[in-house]
Amino acid sequence: MGCCCSRRFFEEENGTVRYQLINGRRYHNLSSSVYFLANDDEEVYRLSRYHNAIKDIWVGLFHSPVEEKLRQGARVIDIGCGSGIWILDVARQYPNSNFVGIDISPILPTEGLPSNVTFIQYNVLDGLPFEDSSFDLVHQKFMVCAFTEVQWEEKVIPELIRLTRPDGWIEILEADAILISDGTVTRRIAKAFHDFLVSKGINPSIGKEIPRIFENSNMFSEIKHRQKTIKLGKRHGESGEETLRFCISGLSSARGTLSTSMNLMPEHYDALIETMIIETEKCSTDFIQHRICAHKRI
Template identity: 25%
Template sequence: MGGRKFYDIDIAPYVLPADIEEDDRLHQQHFALKYICGGNYTAPIHDLIKPGSKILDLGCGPGQWTLEMAQEFPQADIYGIDINANFPTTVKPLNSHFIVGNITEGLPWEDNYFDFIWIRYLFVGIMDADWQNLYREIRRVLKPGGILEHHECDGLTVNPGPKFRKILNHFEEAFISRDLSFRLAGELNERITMAGFEDPQQSYISVAIGRQGGKIGEIWAANLKDGSLAMKPWIAELTGLTEEEYDSIIQYIFDHEIFEHDDYHNHHIVWARKIQ
């Protein structure tokens, strides 16, 4: 659609394209979030990860997090799984392993296999009805004492201007049409606890959008703009806007409106243990 490759809705509800341009955006997003969070994880895993330990990146995308963790923990095995095989297959650390699979259809590992499991920004591709089954599967393949760490962006930008607020309403309606939860980030703690994890630790980081957030704020704004434009082929049709009107609104929001308001996102983090 619109010159971009998307998933068939019957295969995956993922709202963003599945192509090289999207991989570039995800790489940019990774490095921004790594800086914002002070690293690739926040849970206390250094005493947990030992020689022979196994780490899983669910929905690994192009695999940057997986590759970096393989370098940081060379004596552990790091696995990435994604429905799209856009990750490296040849030039990669020997302890990194990539698998093609739909994680909502079950995880292809035995019980008590992983020491640490990681999720980031899958609210754009996992249907609301599938989350509890996925959390239960995660708990199944996680070892007793193992840790799940889940990062999600609050889809509700704080202090948006009038055009941004209107387009966000359109985005939420579009997500709901695919049974995706635009508000998943604020529900992580409750959902993870319901799946049987214990002692969840919850935090969030506010990320300013635009130059008021310094260089990272500018990178974040550019990333949001690219993501918004990438969804145009299917969201514009749902909103009743022409593609030209949609482009014009997104350009105005990220080139002008965000500089007139103190817009920011809340990046939510929850980590929890499987005790037994």
């Protein structure tokens, strides 16, 4: 039997119903957005907590060769910035540069901001309110579940290219949305998640396709693509433990939609997730991430 959700809609000042509460968590309610994860304080915590693990896994906040520009004074935009923690971290290290964080969700920080940081709530699919060639570094992270493959190709990447100055860089950190595992329960959840994403037009492995899309644009003099496999679970150290926690909290955020697509009651879905956590400590489970850096032609 499918899930029976406690659902309530609420409005913004302009009267548009943009968000909905399902079982006490806030989600988008926009026809233009396929994003189905929560956009509340719990999601802010999930994103912020994993920030330090990412720095350890990838050894640093960015890989594009822009450090000297940042020291001297550059303009940087982070699209889909979530909690804003990446922007805040980089901005404090490079006070001569200016940073803009963009996100569709109302989870952006508003207090105690450095003077070189601005946050704006905006949907990149609507086209961002900046002139062409406005930024030296355009950064984006973990947006695989936010856009359909068509939106990536026709709207998102063209917008990133438009915003980037000649001789500037685009850097994208992306993850494959599907875990690879020897575990029976984990494979079941992964298949259900894969089928759900595909039904919404989302490519669960869009990170592998981004270099091709960049290449086809003929706008870049250099494209670098690095892939890393993170093994989940405590036995793989702090990065494995934190990555498992990040993935599990993401699956919990998708509880309403995924339990329905699996034809499960929420409590049965929760039981599967708990079994998956136990299974991960016994079976090999991999989470693949991609880092793409592209240098725009002069």
